[in-house]
Amino acid sequence: MGIKKNLFRSAAKRLCPLLPLVLAPALACGFPGLSPHHLDPGYWIAKAGRDAPVPEDAIGRQNAALVADDAAVHDLATLPSRVAGDALRDMVEGLSAPPSGTLYDAEGAVVGRRDLAAIVRNAAADRIPAAGVAPRWGMVVRRADMRSFPTTLRVFRSAGDRDIDRFQETALFPGTPLALLHESRDSQWWFALSPLYAAWIEKRHVAEGERGAVLGYPRRSPFLVVTGAEERTVYTPERPELSELVLDMGVRVPLLQDWPANALVNGQHPLGAWVVELPVRDASGTLAFAPALLPRSAEVSRGYLPLTRASLIAQAFRFLGERYGWGHSYGARDCSGFVSEVYRSFGILLPRNTRDQAVSPAFSRTAFGDEDDRAARIAVLRSLDVGDLVYIPGHVMMVVGQEPEGPYVIHDTTGTGLVGADGTLARVALNGVVVTPLLPLHADADTPYVDRITSIQRIWPQRTRSTP
DSSP states (O other): OHHHHHHHHHHHHHHOTTSOEEESSSEEEOOTTOOGGGGOHHHHHHHHOOEEOOOHHHHHHHHHHHHHHOTTSOOGGGOOSSBOHHHHHHHHHHHSOOOOSOOBOTTSOBOOHHHHHHHHHHTOGGGSOTTOBOOEEEEEOSOEEEESSSOOOOOBSSTTOOSOOTTEEEEEOTTOEEEEEEEOTTSSEEEEEOSSOEEEEEGGGEEEOOHHHHHHGGGOSSEEEEOSSEEEOOOOSSOGGGTTOEEETTOEEEBOTTSOTTOOBTTBOGGGEEEEEEEEEOTTSBEEEEEEEEETTSOEEESSOOOOHHHHHHHHHTTTTOBBOGGGGGGOBOHHHHHHHHHHTTTOOOOSSHHHHTTOTTSEEEEOOTTSOHHHHHHHHTTOOTTOEEEETTEEEEEEEEETTEEEEEEEEEEEEEEOTTSOEEEEEEEEEEEEESTTOEEETTEEHHHHOOEEEEOOSOOEEOOO
16 A cells, blocks of 8 residues: 555656645645635635625616627617628628638547538628628527537647637527527528627527517516526426526526416426526527426525625635636636626626626726736735736636735636746646636746736725624
8 A cells, every 4th residue: 555655646746746745635736825725615705704785776887887888798779770781791700710720620630621611601701781681689598609600510729629619609598688690501500699799609599589578588577596506497398498497607587476376387386496487499489488497496596696795705616616618618617707607696797708808998997018017916916805807818817815925816717837946837737617826827937927917807886895
């Protein structure tokens, strides 16, 4: 046994030369500056103290400012009755431009140029009329991917990669309204505009409806908000389209609180469940709404959660350990999707991508440039509060609190770099939602994340604090 332990210890040292080794109870790689209590939301909640919830009207004003002032967010209600052909063609061709470089499929085989050309051709940008198009309207009926091209083919930059599908843009959730602007050559996909994104979505995930019904559904009250990382409707063989339907954190669904107490819902008594109304796609592809059950055991809230430091920490930690999912692929989420869904459970809107979040005029932004030295950056980082978002190119991290050694963050990441005392860099594959100290993280041996920070966004509209 001793020989085996020594062999294991030797292998671990070779694999993780810059990381501390911990026996608790088995030998494993740790992370510098990270202790078990840092993985406990209660620890950070106790440090944060008590504060009054942010007023709902302040959140409403900030959301309105985001929609009005941020070009990355779309108010579908103001979409013109006809979208200009040139503008639409630019959108489609900009997203679905011919890929450059070698791409590999999920089996590690090279995707041929002829296959890629066929995928680009399926976008059918040449079919967009110069006179423009009148939007059609639809609603997402189940969690669905939005893609760069009208194809389900997953492609990667290297034969061994399985995490970052280069055709994946984002995912949409049940009840998301859509303006349907263009269809693929094979008639299986919509090029759709959602409130936060424009990309391709499979028609089978969308129900077409009247504009008023589509735009009115997200505003209906009373409503429930999903506060767990992921909840599911009750299983029902009577309505397979409503059975075990995935609802991610922040999804808002109308509550049918006047449902008769003894009336069954899809063959089940509603005594142990919430009766909600969800969008469905009938046999003709038309939008309808139907009752469904969410179990009372599900983590949901009547209305949005009150926003406090404690509740924000608790929500973020619900995702701790979830596998990373680029563009919301594999039923998970990426760094910007993670922070968006945490804040969405409080009714706060964020743009979808890091590049847009980092520069949005709707929030309180601190920008950094080449003239800001490391000491000045660290001084700002040490002043950050719970919920502040820290951006480097392509990544966002949420502050959960401060320690003497600096801020700690929770983030959804593929990995990072750590530099040892000898100046060599070790790449650490994380591939999930993790808590780490911020200051030790490196992009390369000479560049800590601190030097790459482009901006910090304080998302909270306003806050007050009382003595813990």
